Amino acid sequence: MGGILVQAFLKQQIFSTDQILATVGHADRANVLSAQWGVEVSTDNLSAARRADIILLGVKPFQVPDLIKTIQPALTPSKLLISFATAVKTAAIEEFSGVEIPVIRAMPNTPSMLGAGISGLCRGRYVQDHHMQLASDIFEAIGRTVIVDEKHMEAVTGLSASGPAYIYIIIEALAEAGVKVGLPRDTATLLAAQTTFGAAKMVLETGYHPALLKDAVTTPAGCTIDGILELEEGGLRVTLIKAVMRATQRAKELAAG
Numbered sequence: 246m247g248g249i250l251v252q253a254f255l256k257q258q259i260f261s262t263d264q265i266l267a268t269v270g271h272a273d274r275a276n277v278l279s280a281q282w283g284v285e286v287s288t289d290n291l292s293a294a295r296r297a298d299i300i301l302l303g304v305k306p307f308q309v310p311d312l313i314k315t316i317q318p319a320l321t322p323s324k325l326l327i328s329f330a331t332a333v334k335t336a337a338i339e340e341f342s343g344v345e346i347p348v349i350r351a352m353p354n355t356p357s358m359l360g361a362g363i364s365g366l367c368r369g370r371y372v373q374d375h376h377m378q379l380a381s382d383i384f385e386a387i388g389r390t391v392i393v394d395e396k397h398m399e400a401v402t403g404l405s406a407s408g409p410a411y412i413y414i415i416i417e418a419l420a421e422a423g424v425k426v427g428l429p430r431d432t433a434t435l436l437a438a439q440t441t442f443g444a445a446k447m448v449l450e451t452g453y454h455p456a457l458l459k460d461a462v463t464t465p466a467g468c469t470i471d472g473i474l475e476l477e478e479g480g481l482r483v484t485l486i487k488a489v490m491r492a493t494q495r496a497k498e499l500a501a502g
């Protein structure tokens with residue numbers, strides 16, 4: 246996810262190559278990524294944190310305490326720390342930091358790579374409006390943002406951070422269906438993906454309720470209603486609701502340690 250953000254920031258010209266310092270866990274990986282992105286990449290977290298005004302933190306949740314311990318000498322209230330580590334609360338990060346540093350939690354998703362992401366953002370105790378504005382500006386440049394209370398961050402994780410995986414499965418299944426009814430695979434995949442994109446665009450741009458848009462496709466005694474009958478019988482709605490509930494629950498379990 247960190248790599249996706251770096252590449253998106255460069256592509257959308259939010260930051261230039263000389264404004265970004267990235268770190269990874271392995272030195273050989275640092276060299277490869279540095280050559281690939283044209284930015285300085287190292288394994289020295291403390292040095293990078295000392296030189297940074299904004300620190301984006303994106304390791305696995307269990308790695309966060311150690312990482313903050315490492316960069317702790319560089320943390321001051323004048324820096325901004327944005328964490329996109331799943332399930333790690335702002336209060337925990339503030340506590341590990343040991344200083345009154347502004348902490349913002351972000352939950353982006355992988356379509357950020359193409360500027361089509363969505364990120365949930367929430368604020369910690371020491372965050373002022375201008376910090377929030379800065380974080381929103383950064384994440385808006387790689388898609389859209391929603392600002393939520395921290396209690397909703399696990400729900401954002403279960404819906405929009407995990408969500409692209411659910412949608413890829415739906416697209417894959419629709420493409421398989423196209424193959425089943427005789428279409429070449431490439432054509433079926435294009436039809437499935439562009440239909441998904443178009444339906445999402447309709448929801449976003451018309452502002453109509455999805456049910457109303459669905460009704461407009463559903464001619465009485467036509468083809469679509471037969472397809473919908475199969476979806477209802479197969480429990481697609483309930484399955485998707487349960488998928489989001491389950492992923493949200495898992496994020497809560499991770500948050501609880």
Ligand SMILES: NC(=O)c1ccc[n+]([C@@H]2O[C@H](COP(=O)([O-])OP(=O)(O)OC[C@H]3O[C@@H](n4cnc5c(N)ncnc54)[C@H](OP(=O)(O)O)[C@@H]3O)[C@@H](O)[C@H]2O)c1
Pocket residue numbers: 246247268269270271272274275290303304305306308312329330331352353354355406
């Ligand atoms: N994937 C998503 O869609 C998504 C969305 C939102 C949030 N997140 C969250 O983002 C975090 C990272 O997830 P991911 O999917 O990007 O994992 P990932 O693919 O395993 O990437 C983790 C990155 O962290 C680096 N790293 C590990 N230890 C480090 C250390 N001590 N110092 C500096 N860098 C270190 C790794 O470097 P090496 O490769 O060199 O080890 C690697 O580049 C998680 O908390 C995840 O829940 C992910």
